[in-house]
Structures are given as structure tokens and as C-alpha cells.
Amino acid sequence: MANSIWKNYPQLGEQLDLTTNFIHKMVKINNLEISSMIVNLTSEGKMLRPAFFLLFSEFGEDRPKDSELIPLAASLEILHVATLVHDDVIDDSPLRRSQPTIHTKYGRRNAIYAGDYLFTLYFELISKHLQSNTDILKNALSMKKILIGELDQMLIDFNVEATTEMYFKEISGKTAELFGLSAQMGAIVSGANQEVIERCKNIGHDIGMAFQIIDDILDFSSTSQTGKPVHEDLKNGVYSLPYILGLEDKNHHLIEILSKNHLTADDDQKATAIVVDNGYLNQAKDIAREFTDRAVIEIEKLPKKRSQEVLKNVVKRLINRIK
Amino acid sequence: MANSIWKNYPQLGEQLDLTTNFIHKMVKINNLEISSMIVNLTSEGKMLRPAFFLLFSEFGEDRPKDSELIPLAASLEILHVATLVHDDVIDDSPLRRSQPTIHTKYGRRNAIYAGDYLFTLYFELISKHLQSNTDILKNALSMKKILIGELDQMLIDFNVEATTEMYFKEISGKTAELFGLSAQMGAIVSGANQEVIERCKNIGHDIGMAFQIIDDILDFSSTSQTGKPVHEDLKNGVYSLPYILGLEDKNHHLIEILSKNHLTADDDQKATAIVVDNGYLNQAKDIAREFTDRAVIEIEKLPKKRSQEVLKNVVKRLINRIK
Known part of the structure; x- marks a missing residue:
């Protein structure tokens, strides 16, 4: 069953259930333990990226059938889960969605290969379902940008001279690109015109930026709700926006502490x-609010479809988390 | 400059140099340190997979120009290096080709993302250069098999009931699939007929099986030439063919030791x-010799082209390493 955040949107919830089922059928490895861990990971998330893809696929003139949409929706979640599995190895996180992570149960080796395997599934799906249109395929390959973003992050880790500009660039690659791609891909497959496609991509990107900043803020403010040790990132030299703003403001006390x-x-x-x-x-x-405000303004300029209201509600609920 | 093993084949050596240059131009990340490590990794190998691809691309009627061959040759080496980078993280290897590994110098995080980035480059190249022919693309995606093989290996690690059948299946995924793909892709792009394509794929696969078994044997026999601690794999429960043969033979002494x-x-x-x-x-x-013998017999059945002799020599040199 789709995550409860979609309970007011039964049609979307149904499509997301189909997407989950599709993913489960795609994951075919003999190693049943790992197979079932992947299935769990793809069953318990909010499925934000497939949801955005599906919502944005209403803005064109020619919305494809579910049978064409679902594999692409699935591919976006698979790509997301691939990055989660690798991120958990990198951060040595013991838990993800309240379950032991793959590397915790079956070692780094299997977690790294499981992530690689999911990357491959993603490419297999998009090559198969986007083959007729090389433009979309090129965009789908923009996940390269995600990884370039991750590799560039090294430039700001443990860097007390990090700036908001560097931070925005990094979270753009890490999070917002995939949100933008999901929205853009939805618009493209539904045959939207170039202006609408561009707008959808920007809206998705803005939502992604807001999502990551809000996540950072919640991480900063939470004590134990998320199950993570507080400010683990800080010790690893990964500074989120609240700290970066202090560093950019040349706050001497903060710089002194973080330089230790x-x-x-x-x-x-x-x-x-x-x-x-x-x-x-x-x-x-x-700053998070600026991103969601801009997203809402742009959503209002989209063609009048049912998902316009859904998107506005989702964005409002997102920003209300840090009220 | 291409590796000295190709010194007797100047035309191939030249194509491999073009392939290396092409790879260097493809690797575009702002993080210069990591960028240069990737460049090093792709400069110092034997380039076996691109070499096989190029050699097998002589067997069709319609060999494409270098400008079409080089990006595909490059993609195969990029895929190989992607798996090397991840393997080094998994095995926590300090050195690769006598240089510190990426994770040793820049941490696990950057090594995992660097591998992911290289996977993406591979898909980008094959999507771009194979797009007109979905059959090849489907085959190129067979790298999924590689990862499924790696994930299934968990089933034989620390398993004193492992059999040669399980071992062959595992090295097929780990090594031989990519050799088979390189050979097959060469035959396909040169317009070879179905029988030749199938033969090339099998030859490549046999060479890959022999290559991995020989590598295992050299690892077993070497003391320090390779720079690796001896029999590290054994301690990690990864049994190579010589041990598996003992286990399958139900050698009690061996089973007793490995069960500790x-x-x-x-x-x-x-x-x-x-x-x-x-x-x-x-x-x-x-067993290694059986694989190379079969490869040589099949190579002789291929169309009479110059690379037939090259391939036979390469295979002979390979098997002579364990004489």
C-alpha cells in the first residue's frame, strides 16, 4: 500500500502501488535475502520521485497509458534507492527506514553490488522505455550530474570557507537534479510543449532544493526521532545550510569550533x-521558503489540470514541516 | 602509450591509444584529484576488453570506422574500471597497479561515487553509440548479469560445500561475461552474421573463464610479485578453484582447516x-587449459582475418603464464 501521505489522492496511490509491484517484479536475483531487502527498501518510502513524475505527466496533451508510465516511474525510484544503498555504506548508517541497512546485515560488498545492480536496472528501464526519443534519454542520463555533484562535495567537506553557493551547487546535484528530472520526464512523455517542459523541470528542481534544505533543518533540530545520532554529519565535516550560513557570515566562534x-x-x-x-x-x-514559494508561483502557471492542486498541497505540506 | 603486451601489433596499439585519449576526454569532473586518479587507472591497464572488442570487430563484412569503434572500446574499459574501483573498496585493497587506490587516498565515499560515475559514463556511451540497434543495447546491458553474479557469490563465500559448478557460475558473472560482451559487441558492430556473432561471444567467454582461473592460480602461487598479501581471499572465505577442487573432492583435512x-x-x-x-x-x-584449447579451436573457425592470428597468440601467451 502506498505511503499514507498520498491517502487523499487515491488514483495516484493506486499508480504508486502498481509502481511498487513493478519494481518487485524487476528485482530478480537468486540471492533471496538481498532481493527481499531491496524489495523492502522500495516498499516503504514516500515514493516522492515516481509521484512527481506521475503528477507532472498530466501537463501534456497526450498522457500515456499507465502501462507506459509505470516502468518509468519505477526507474526513478530504483535510481533513488541505488543512491540510498550506496549512501548508507558511505555513512556507515546502521538503519534506514527503521530496518538494518544492507551493509549492516550482509556486508559492504553486497551493499555496493546491490547499489550497482539497481543502477543497472535503472538504465535498462530507461533504455527500453525511452528508446524512441533520444532527447529524454539524454536527460535521463543526467544522473551523471548527480554523481559529479557528489564528487565535487569533497571540495566543501571540512572546509570552513564553504559558501552558500557551494552548498547550493552540491545539493542541486545530490537531490534537486533527480526531482527536476522526474518532473521533466513526466512533462516530456505526456507531450507537453517546450515551455511547459522547462517550467516543470524548474519546479521539480526548486522542490528538490527545498526538500534537501528542509531535511537538513529537521536533521539539525531533531534529537532522536530519525534514529540518527545528532549532528553526525558535522563530525564528518559535512556542513548543512545553517552552519554554512554561519561560516559565510564569518562567525569567528563557529569557525573556531569547526576548525578543530x-x-x-x-x-x-x-x-x-x-x-x-x-x-x-x-x-x-x-531560504527553504523562498524555494517553495517560487515553486508554487510556477505551478500556478501550468495548464489547469487536477494535479496542479495536488502539487501545491504537497509543497505546502513540505514547508510546513519546519514551521 | 599502449601496454607493452601489444607491442607486436602496432595498429591495435594505436587504436588503444586513441581509446585511452577518448576516455580521458570523457572524464570531466571538477574534482581534479579524483579525475586524475581515474585517468591513471585507465592508462596503465592492459586494455584487454577494448583490445578484444577491436580484434573481434574484424570478423564482420562491414567494419566501422575508428571514430565509431573507439567510443565503444572506451565504454568497455570504463565499465571494467568502474568494477575495479568498487572491488578495491570492497576488498579494502591499498594498491592497484602499484598506485594507492582511490578509497585509500580520498576515502570510501569518493571511491564509491567515482565507480558510480564511471558506470554512468558507460551507459551514456553505449546509449549514444548503440541506439540504432536495440539488440546490441540489450546485450550491453548484460552487465546486469555481472552484478547478479557478484551478488550470488555470497552463496559460496565461507561455504565448504562449494562446488566447481558454483565457482564457474560465479567467475562467469564476475569476469567472463564482460569478455564475452566485448567480443560479441565487436562482431555485431562489424555486421557479422548470427553464427559468427555467437561464436565470438563464446570465444570471448572462454577466454574470460581461462583468464580468471589463471589469475586465481597466479594469486595462489605468487608470494609477493603482485603486492598482495598471500591468500588474503582464503581468510575472507573466498575460495579459488584449487581450493574448490579439494573441497569438491571431500578432502577432509582441507575441509577441517577451512571450517575454522x-x-x-x-x-x-x-x-x-x-x-x-x-x-x-x-x-x-x-581446466584453464581446456578453456583456452576450446577458444583456439573456435578462433580457427572464424573468417580468415588478420586478427585471427593475433587472438591465437594472445590466448597462447595467456595460458603460458601458468606453465
């Missing part, structure tokens, strides 16, 4: 206080 | 003696 070789729990607490007391956290919230 | 939780240097030595004294090592050599 090993951060203690006390350092972490002090850095948190600086970020809150100097308004960097609120600035980060305002 | 932690292998000491003494255990390693005893296991080695068992494998040598009972003729398992020689049996493994014979």
Missing part, C-alpha cells in the same frame, strides 16, 4: 547554540 | 600444501 580536529559533544552543543542564537537557523528556513 | 573461524598463517600453509600435494593445483591448470 575532533569535535566533542560540548563543541557540538556550542556550535548548535551559535547557529540558533545568531539566527542562522531561521535564515535557512527562510 | 579464524585461519592462522600455519593453517594457510597447511591448506596450500594439501592443494599442491593432492594435485588440485594441477587440476586447476588443466
Whole structure:
């Protein structure tokens, strides 16, 4: 059953269930344990990327049948899960969606290959279902940008001279590109005109930017809801927007703390206080809101279809998480 | 400059140099350190897969121009290097081709993403250069089999009931599939007929099987030439053919040793003696020879082209490594 966030949209929920089933049929490896872990990972998420793809596929003149849409919706979730599996190895995360991660149960080896396998499934699906249109295929391959973004992130890790510009570039690659691709692909397969396609891509990208900033803010503010140790990223030299705003503001206390070789729990607490007391956290919230505001304005310019309202509601609910 | 193993084949050497240059132009990431490590990795190998692709592309009626062949030759090496980068993370190998591995210098994170990035480049190249022919594309996607093979390997790790059948299946996925694909892709793009295509694929696959078995045997026999600690695989529960032959023979002493939780240097030595004294090592050599013998017989059935002789020489040199 589709995630409860889609409960008010039964048609979309049904399409997402079809997408989940399709993914399960695609994952065919003899290794049943790993196979079932992949199936779990693709069953319990919010399926945001397939959902956006499906919603944006209403804006063209010629919406394809479900049988054509579902494999592409599935491919976007598969690509997302591929990156999650590798991210968990990289961060050595013990849990994902309250379940042990693949590398925790079956070792790094199987987790890395499972991610690689999912990448391959993604390419197989898009090559098969987008073959007639090389333009879309080229865009679908834009996942390369995602990885280039990840590789460039090294440039800002442990860098107390990191700027918001560097941060935006990084989260664009890490998150927003795939949201933009999902929206754009939906518009393209439904035969939308070039202006609408471009608008959909930008809306998807803005939502993705907001999504990542909000995720960072929630991570910053949460204590234990997510099951992650607090501010683990900080210790690994990965600075999220609230910190970056402090660094860019040349806040000496913050720079001093983050320049240390090993951060203690006390350092972490002090850095948190600086970020809150100097308004960097609120600035980060305002920036997230700018992205969702712009997305809403652009959504309103799209053709009048039912999914226009759905999208606006989804975006509002997203930004309300950090109210 | 192409690896010295190709010094007697100047035309092939030249094509391989073009392939290396092409790869270097493809690798475009802002992160210059990682970019240069990838470039190094793709400059210093034997380029066996591109070489086989180029050699087999002589057997059709209609050999494409270099400008069409080079991107595909490059894609095969890029795919190979992608798997090497991930394998090194998995095995935590400090060195590759006498250079520090990417994860050693820049961490697991960058190594995993660098591998992912190379996978993407591979798909980009084959989608672009094979788009007109969906059959080849489907075959090129057979790299999925490689990963399924890797994931299935878990079934034989630390398994003292592993059989040669399981081992052959595993190295088929791990190594021989990509050799088979390289040969087959060469035949297909040159317009060979179905019988020749099938033969090329099988030859490539046989060479790949022999290559992996020989590699395992050299690993077993070498002490320090390769720079790897001896029999590291054994400690990790990864059994190569000489051991598998002993296990399948139900050699009690060997089973007893490999069933231990932690292998000491003494255990390693005893296991080695068992494998040598009972003729398992020689049996493994014979099996490698069966694969190269069959490859040579099949190569002789191919159309009479210059690369027929080259291929026979390459295969002979391969098997002579374990004489």
C-alpha cells in the first residue's frame, strides 16, 4: 500500500502501488535475502520521485497509458534507492527506514553490488522505455550530474570557507537534479510543449532544493526521532545550510569550533547554540521558503489540470514541516 | 602509450591509444584529484576488453570506422574500471597497479561515487553509440548479469560445500561475461552474421573463464610479485578453484582447516600444501587449459582475418603464464 501521505489522492496511490509491484517484479536475483531487502527498501518510502513524475505527466496533451508510465516511474525510484544503498555504506548508517541497512546485515560488498545492480536496472528501464526519443534519454542520463555533484562535495567537506553557493551547487546535484528530472520526464512523455517542459523541470528542481534544505533543518533540530545520532554529519565535516550560513557570515566562534580536529559533544552543543542564537537557523528556513514559494508561483502557471492542486498541497505540506 | 603486451601489433596499439585519449576526454569532473586518479587507472591497464572488442570487430563484412569503434572500446574499459574501483573498496585493497587506490587516498565515499560515475559514463556511451540497434543495447546491458553474479557469490563465500559448478557460475558473472560482451559487441558492430556473432561471444567467454582461473592460480602461487598479501581471499572465505577442487573432492583435512573461524598463517600453509600435494593445483591448470584449447579451436573457425592470428597468440601467451 502506498505511503499514507498520498491517502487523499487515491488514483495516484493506486499508480504508486502498481509502481511498487513493478519494481518487485524487476528485482530478480537468486540471492533471496538481498532481493527481499531491496524489495523492502522500495516498499516503504514516500515514493516522492515516481509521484512527481506521475503528477507532472498530466501537463501534456497526450498522457500515456499507465502501462507506459509505470516502468518509468519505477526507474526513478530504483535510481533513488541505488543512491540510498550506496549512501548508507558511505555513512556507515546502521538503519534506514527503521530496518538494518544492507551493509549492516550482509556486508559492504553486497551493499555496493546491490547499489550497482539497481543502477543497472535503472538504465535498462530507461533504455527500453525511452528508446524512441533520444532527447529524454539524454536527460535521463543526467544522473551523471548527480554523481559529479557528489564528487565535487569533497571540495566543501571540512572546509570552513564553504559558501552558500557551494552548498547550493552540491545539493542541486545530490537531490534537486533527480526531482527536476522526474518532473521533466513526466512533462516530456505526456507531450507537453517546450515551455511547459522547462517550467516543470524548474519546479521539480526548486522542490528538490527545498526538500534537501528542509531535511537538513529537521536533521539539525531533531534529537532522536530519525534514529540518527545528532549532528553526525558535522563530525564528518559535512556542513548543512545553517552552519554554512554561519561560516559565510564569518562567525569567528563557529569557525573556531569547526576548525578543530575532533569535535566533542560540548563543541557540538556550542556550535548548535551559535547557529540558533545568531539566527542562522531561521535564515535557512527562510531560504527553504523562498524555494517553495517560487515553486508554487510556477505551478500556478501550468495548464489547469487536477494535479496542479495536488502539487501545491504537497509543497505546502513540505514547508510546513519546519514551521 | 599502449601496454607493452601489444607491442607486436602496432595498429591495435594505436587504436588503444586513441581509446585511452577518448576516455580521458570523457572524464570531466571538477574534482581534479579524483579525475586524475581515474585517468591513471585507465592508462596503465592492459586494455584487454577494448583490445578484444577491436580484434573481434574484424570478423564482420562491414567494419566501422575508428571514430565509431573507439567510443565503444572506451565504454568497455570504463565499465571494467568502474568494477575495479568498487572491488578495491570492497576488498579494502591499498594498491592497484602499484598506485594507492582511490578509497585509500580520498576515502570510501569518493571511491564509491567515482565507480558510480564511471558506470554512468558507460551507459551514456553505449546509449549514444548503440541506439540504432536495440539488440546490441540489450546485450550491453548484460552487465546486469555481472552484478547478479557478484551478488550470488555470497552463496559460496565461507561455504565448504562449494562446488566447481558454483565457482564457474560465479567467475562467469564476475569476469567472463564482460569478455564475452566485448567480443560479441565487436562482431555485431562489424555486421557479422548470427553464427559468427555467437561464436565470438563464446570465444570471448572462454577466454574470460581461462583468464580468471589463471589469475586465481597466479594469486595462489605468487608470494609477493603482485603486492598482495598471500591468500588474503582464503581468510575472507573466498575460495579459488584449487581450493574448490579439494573441497569438491571431500578432502577432509582441507575441509577441517577451512571450517575454522579464524585461519592462522600455519593453517594457510597447511591448506596450500594439501592443494599442491593432492594435485588440485594441477587440476586447476588443466581446466584453464581446456578453456583456452576450446577458444583456439573456435578462433580457427572464424573468417580468415588478420586478427585471427593475433587472438591465437594472445590466448597462447595467456595460458603460458601458468606453465
